[in-house]
Amino acid sequence: MTPGEERAIAIVGAGAVGLVAGVRLASAGRSVRFFVRSREAAHAIERDGVRLEDPGSGELVRARATATLGLGHGAGATSSIVLLCVRSCDTELVAPAIGTAFPRVPVACVQNHVVNEATLAKHVSRVLGVVWRQTCTRVAPNAVVTLGRGRVVVGAYPEGGGEDVDALACDFRAAGFDVGVSPRIVDDKWLKLCINLMSTPNALVRPRDHVTQAFVETKARLLEEARAVLAAAGIAARSCDGRDRSLDEEIAFQRASLAQGTSARRLPVYNQIWAALRDRRAVEADEYHRVILELGKRHGIPTPLNAHVLQMLERARDEGLGPECLRADQLLEPG
Structure with missing residues (x-):
């Protein structure tokens, strides 16, 4: 041994x-x-x-x-x-x-x-x-x-x-x-928090919409807002060894995912938000979006999409709608 x-x-x-x-x-x-x-x-x-x-x-x-x-x-x-x-x-x-x-x-x-x-x-x-x-x-x-x-x-x-x-x-x-x-693990943690913002649309949007432009654009714009906020706040969000995609790389990857055929879930493995909505448990992802909203407010950076996605997540939780309950365009555009 x-x-x-x-x-x-x-x-x-x-x-x-x-x-x-x-x-x-x-x-x-x-x-x-x-x-x-x-x-x-x-x-x-x-x-x-x-x-x-x-x-x-x-x-x-x-x-x-x-x-x-x-x-x-x-x-x-x-x-x-x-x-x-x-x-x-x-x-x-x-x-x-x-x-x-x-x-x-x-x-x-x-x-x-x-x-x-x-x-x-x-x-x-x-x-x-x-x-x-x-x-x-x-x-x-x-x-x-x-x-x-x-x-x-x-x-x-x-x-x-x-x-x-x-x-x-x-x-x-x-x-x-x-x-x-x-x-410097805090830098890796900030990068992962930003990546986790995409877990909300992954859990909320119905599967057939995972191959739509609205779905991938929602995820890319969530990251763009986070990138702008962290830059204004002077917060580093990066990979320790360069093996995890940077925010710039992740945004480009998401926008290319439709053409590459990687935007849709292929197998029945679901994130924690999906499971929490299914089981009607507390959803911790709302705090990820709130961090971005609070930093944006503090530094004068608008974060309208994170605010809207958070609102839709809270609605799904409070009304017991379960996972995969929304169209992709309902997340990308209010109303």
Whole structure:
């Protein structure tokens, strides 16, 4: 057994991302324990382990893991690293308990948004950031569907590296992920937040409209507004190693996607907004758009499309319309 295989990895949260990470890491020989708030999830993981299916390749992976209900004092003191995989809207609630349950253990935020690390740093001594680039859908309390192996970027918060960063990168590489190590993870996090703006039209627009000009133009214009806002605010949004498309490149990619045949979803793997609308749960994506709106207001940059898309997302959530409920032109143009 290699030193990496002896590492004990705690995963707080058994949503889609947590399950993918858990399956892959456990399959790579790491000792994985989930900390969950659902008794159903804890029982399912303890009884049957965790399962991942890739409908693209036909891969089916099962792995053993353990699960603990809640976060008790010192519950994870023997862990090598903690992966925080709860929704961003839950970070402030769970952060104090993490500081108590995992004393002196580095905690990595495997989450969207740009605020989680700062919130967590108030309660733990060492915070890492992780950018997760893989769409995945939880289909059972202990099962998830995804495509391929995915890409992750890791780094110390707000910048720098360290042995714990290198060790976590090694864990993810052993699990088959495409891994980047960032000297300034906040820049990668801002880039990912902008990319996540496109998740809203992906979830809201009916599938047959994913091959329309209105659909791809909505996504491109959301990014253009974000690019202008971040430039005015002096915020860098970039890839640590150039392997993730820049905002300029992503805008061009979206506008070319119709001709390239890449604008439509090909397989039944859905993002977190889609799943939240289906299950009538809280939708964290509204906060991505609000960040852009607030920065735009502060720096005098108009963001009308982000405002309209946010309004339509809130309507779908509040009225229980579910995912894939709108035409593409309803997002691109008000009215």
